[in-house]
Amino acid sequence: MEDSSPIKPDQGFPEDPLLARAHEIRRGLRRLERRQWWMASSAMLVILLLTVGVASFAFPEIMHWEEGTYSFFLSQAVRGLIGLVLLFVVYTVYQQHLINKIRSQLADQVDSVAKVELLTQEVYKLAVLDPLTNLHNRRSGEQRLFEEIARSRRHTRPLTVLLLDLDGLKQCNDKFGHDMGDKMLRAFAERLKRAIRGSDLAVRLGGDEFMLILPECRVEEVRIVLNRVSGLEIECPGESVPVTFACGWADYQQGETAQQLLKRADEALYADKRAAKEGGPRRMPFPLPSPAS
Numbered sequence: 001m002e003d004s005s006p007i008k009p010d011q012g013f014p015e016d017p018l019l020a021r022a023h024e025i026r027r028g029l030r031r032l033e034r035r036q037w038w039m040a041s042s043a044m045l046v047i048l049l050l051t052v053g054v055a056s057f058a059f060p061e062i063m064h065w066e067e068g069t070y071s072f073f074l075s076q077a078v079r080g081l082i083g084l085v086l087l088f089v090v091y092t093v094y095q096q097h098l099i100n101k102i103r104s105q106l107a108d109q110v111d112s113v114a115k116v117e118l119l120t121q122e123v124y125k126l127a128v129l130d131p132l133t134n135l136h137n138r139r140s141g142e143q144r145l146f147e148e149i150a151r152s153r154r155h156t157r158p159l160t161v162l163l164l165d166l167d168g169l170k171q172c173n174d175k176f177g178h179d180m181g182d183k184m185l186r187a188f189a190e191r192l193k194r195a196i197r198g199s200d201l202a203v204r205l206g207g208d209e210f211m212l213i214l215p216e217c218r219v220e221e222v223r224i225v226l227n228r229v230s231g232l233e234i235e236c237p238g239e240s241v242p243v244t245f246a247c248g249w250a251d252y253q254q255g256e257t258a259q260q261l262l263k264r265a266d267e268a269l270y271a272d273k274r275a276a277k278e279g280g281p282r283r284m285p286f287p288l289p290s291p292a293s
Contacts, residue, residue, distance in 0.1 A: 024109055031102055032099060032102045032103065032106070035095060035098055035099050035102065038095065042088070042091060042092075042095070043088075043092075127139075127140075128140040130189075130204040132182060132185055132186065132189075132204075133185055133186055133188075133189035133204050134189065135189050135192070135193070135202045135203055135204045135210070136201060136202065136203045136204070137203070137204060138203065138204075138205050138206060140203070141201065141203030141205070141211055141213065142258065144201050144203075144213055145161065145213055145258050145261075145262075146258055148213055148215050149252060149257075149258055149261070151215070152215070152252050152254075153254065156254070157215065157216050158215075158216055158217065158218070158251060158252070159213075159214070159215050159216070159217075159251070159252035160213075160214040160215075160217045160222060160249055160250070160251050160252070161211065161212070161213060161214070161249060161250055161252070161261055161262060161265045162211065162212040162214060162222060162225070162226075162247060162248075162249040162265070163205075163209070163210070163211055163212075163247065163248050163249065163262075163265045163266060163268075163269045164192075164209070164210045164211070164212070164229070164245045164246070164247050164269075165208055165209050165210075165245060165246045165247075165269060165273065166184070166185075166188060166208035166210075166243065166244075166245050167244045167245055167246065167276070168184075168241070168243075168244065169181055169184060169185070169207075169208040170208075172184050172236070172241060175236075176236045176237060176241075180234070180236050180237075180241075183234055184234050184241070184243055185204075185208070187232060187234050187243065188210070188229075188232060188243055188245075189202065189204065189210075191228070191229050191232050191243075192210060192212065192229060194228070195225050195228035195229045196212060196214070196225060197214075199215055199216075200212060200213060200214050200215070200217075201213040212225065222249060226247060229245070246269055246272040246273045246276060247269065247272055248265050248266065248267070248268030248269030248270070248271065248272050249265055249268060250262075250264035250265040250268060
């Protein structure tokens, strides 16, 4: 027999609201099934009682041949049958009322669960995603970086952190307005999402700074990512504006912390910025290596 008792949460941990609502819906469905089972059982029982009632009223008169007495007991049998039918109709209406009430409660609970789920998704977006670009924000990106560093330590696998800084966001804002600047950020974020793998993570650190977390990524694959991101242009009033960026990356070294890894990547980023200001060679875009090399 199925246990109808509610599922208890783990000791010391509060039960998740969605799970609690799901348990309530399951209990309601079980109550509804029991009500319907009782309805069917009651119908069978009433039919049996009607049959027995007819037999009990009519059978004694079969043994007597007096017509008046037979008519009297037959009239009693008809009244008894009508009474049983009326009782069954009242009981059926009452049970149907209870079933409709349970269904209404279940519908309300399903609506509540849907609203809670939507609210949970909104809270998740506010807590984890950057509202402008829909990339992960700094906090969730740093949390993911800690997790990837722990995985790299545990399995001795490579991990690369890539930092990117847009070159002309301030000039775009000053010349075309902040709407065009937001358009540049969104377009660049979309290009980043298309340039990385499913196991990678794109993060907006803030302003015009971005970070890519690339687990098990070789140097050649970093070059492929940078070449995919390069060459972006956005349409502004009267002209097409190229979206260029500085970049710097660092491979994780066993034993170092997340702060140390980010510091090395940041130093490489500023070295690329200085090279751009001084007119020297930058770290991007990369020519892809030929198959023969």
